[in-house]
Amino acid sequence: MDSLYRTPLLDCFKRGDIAPDIRMMAAEGILAPRAHEQLGLLVLLADDPDPGIRAATESTLRRLPVRELARFLGRGDLAPEIVAFFKARGVEPETGAGTLSDDPLVGADDGGAARGDVREDPDDAREAGRPTAAAGLRLSSMTVPEKIKTAMRGTREERAILIRDPNKIVAFSVLSSPKLSEQDIEGFAGNAGLSEDVLRVIAMTRAWCKNYSIVRALVFNPKTPIAISMSLVNRLVERDVRMLALDRNVAEPVRLLARKSLQTGRSRRG
DSSP states (O other): OOOTTOOHHHHHHHTTOOOHHHHHHHHTTOSOSSHHHHHHHHHHHTTOSSHHHHHHHHHHHHHSOHHHHHHHHTTSOSOHHHHHHHHHTTOOOOOOOOSOOOSOSOOOTTSTTOTTOOOOOTTTTSOOOOOOHHHHHHHHTSOHHHHHHHHHHSOHHHHHHHTTOSSHHHHHHHHTOTTOOHHHHHHHHTOTTSOHHHHHHHHHOTTGGGSHHHHHHHHHOTTSOHHHHHHHGGGSOHHHHHHHHHOTTSOHHHHHHHHHHHHHHHHHHO
């Protein structure tokens, strides 16, 4: 089973290039949209070089409901680092708890990200329309922390705008939203207006790349890094490889690989 210690948001924090105000949000428990991300962030921030952030992290750790935490640690799909961290704090995993919610285990003292605090969007069940200028203007006036919270808990229209944000953590927060569907990811994968970093994260997320439509969208997207596109060509069915070999929008090395794949296939059949 895949470990739940790798998400776009967690990976961004692990690289260590997150501003102090964003790290403080995570330390206070108001950033992560899911329990496994919240716990992962707290484990990371427990050793933060900023003493204020370490103190906020410790305060949040003490507010975690011990019984719910023990049940969550017993799921079996958390990274060993997370389980070991809480064992060292005297919390033993409780197995056999059945199906558990992945809502954050604790929210901010001011009622920020409490369990179940996700804004409903009546349009989320339908395909998103073109983002409106008004929405773009409103989001452009937000601070980075506000954008992050909106990226994870906002509407589909807001996510479609924020996935293009030049700040990587804002875009990665969209990819960490619990409201994302595979249809959303497929749309992002085929969007040539997104950054290579966003497309790279999608391609490196194993769960998403089990979906053929997402893989196909990545390969045909001219903005996808060439090495990633080439690594995915062998996942395509022959009909799509033939189309790829003729597609002048993709990089020449990708087209050449598609042609070579077709020639190799013919020689094997011969």
